[in-house]
Amino acid sequence: MLTISDIHAGADSRQILRGIDLEVRSGEIHAVMGPNGSGKSTLAHVLMGRPGYEVTRGSVTLDGVELLTLAPFERAQAGLFLTFQYPIEVPGVPLASALTESLLAAGRGTEAEAGPLGERLSDEAAQLGIPPAILARPLNVDLSGGEAKRNETLQLAILQPRFAVLDELDSGLDVDALGQVARRIERATREGDPPLGVIAITHYRRLLAELPAQRVHVLSEGRIVASGGPELAEELERTGYAAYREDGGAAAGELRGGSALGELGLGKMFPGGL
Ligand code: ADP
Numbered sequence: 001m002l003t004i005s006d007i008h009a010g011a012d013s014r015q016i017l018r019g020i021d022l023e024v025r026s027g028e029i030h031a032v033m034g035p036n037g038s039g040k041s042t043l044a045h046v047l048m049g050r051p052g053y054e055v056t057r058g059s060v061t062l063d064g065v066e067l068l069t070l071a072p073f074e075r076a077q078a079g080l081f082l083t084f085q086y087p088i089e090v091p092g093v094p095l096a097s098a099l100t101e102s103l104l105a106a107g108r109g110t111e112a113e114a115g116p117l118g119e120r121l122s123d124e125a126a127q128l129g130i131p132p133a134i135l136a137r138p139l140n141v142d143l144s145g146g147e148a149k150r151n152e153t154l155q156l157a158i159l160q161p162r163f164a165v166l167d168e169l170d171s172g173l174d175v176d177a178l179g180q181v182a183r184r185i186e187r188a189t190r191e192g193d194p195p196l197g198v199i200a201i202t203h204y205r206r207l208l209a210e211l212p213a214q215r216v217h218v219l220s221e222g223r224i225v226a227s228g229g230p231e232l233a234e235e236l237e238r239t240g241y242a243a244y245r246e247d248g249g250a251a252a253g254e255l256r257g258g259s260a261l262g263e264l265g266l267g268k269m270f271p272g273g274l
């Protein structure tokens, strides 16, 4: 279980997250949607421990182990994984080497098993539509948007984390690539041991067609202002986020102030839904 409790965080002495609560169990898929600048990437960075962000309140635990006091690599070894919205170029380090070293550092596998990883790597790459030449190229260097996101998914498939935060994995992907990465991740939520738990940050419902979220949360101005089932994503696609902004429609007043109120407010707005 990944438990996010009352997270307040900011950067540059500016508060961005203002009390985030979220619980994700193994095998569950939660979508986090919200307008630009609402704090979605900040949440992802704070979970993984990116330098430059300050957590002023709250906790994040994975099976009871506090993550916030750990370095990013220790969070990764505890089983947390982040696919970047903008994967960072690492010149001089091929993807295959990065993955082999990651597995060794996590105490999963030995040097002698690097060979079998080669085979697993090419199998997974083929399934994700990644040409073999890319595996030998420096990590993320000069990749197209689509190649970079397939690469992120390949790393997830090989490293088999327990929880993954996907920051707009769908951005820059064509429909075919979107289907391939989403289906691969969906499979991990069924087949892993334990099955993968997912927080999928996305603007669009189309990712959720192949990666079906049981729960959808709306993040606005650093707070989760509404939570619901898959139909919430459909409503958002039709109506946009206006009702969830603090300066938005009349409903915004009802929705402000936390997810419980948000659910009530939504019930009024969409009496047939939720
Ligand atoms: P989203 O991913 O939802 O579009 P972000 O989390 O990237 O939003 O950003 C939320 C707000 O916080 C934005 O106004 C952004 O400019 C600001 N912000 C994010 N990271 C930093 C940072 N490192 N320093 C200062 N401001 C930041």
Ligand code: MG
Pocket: 040, 041, 042, 085
């Ligand atoms: Mg973002």
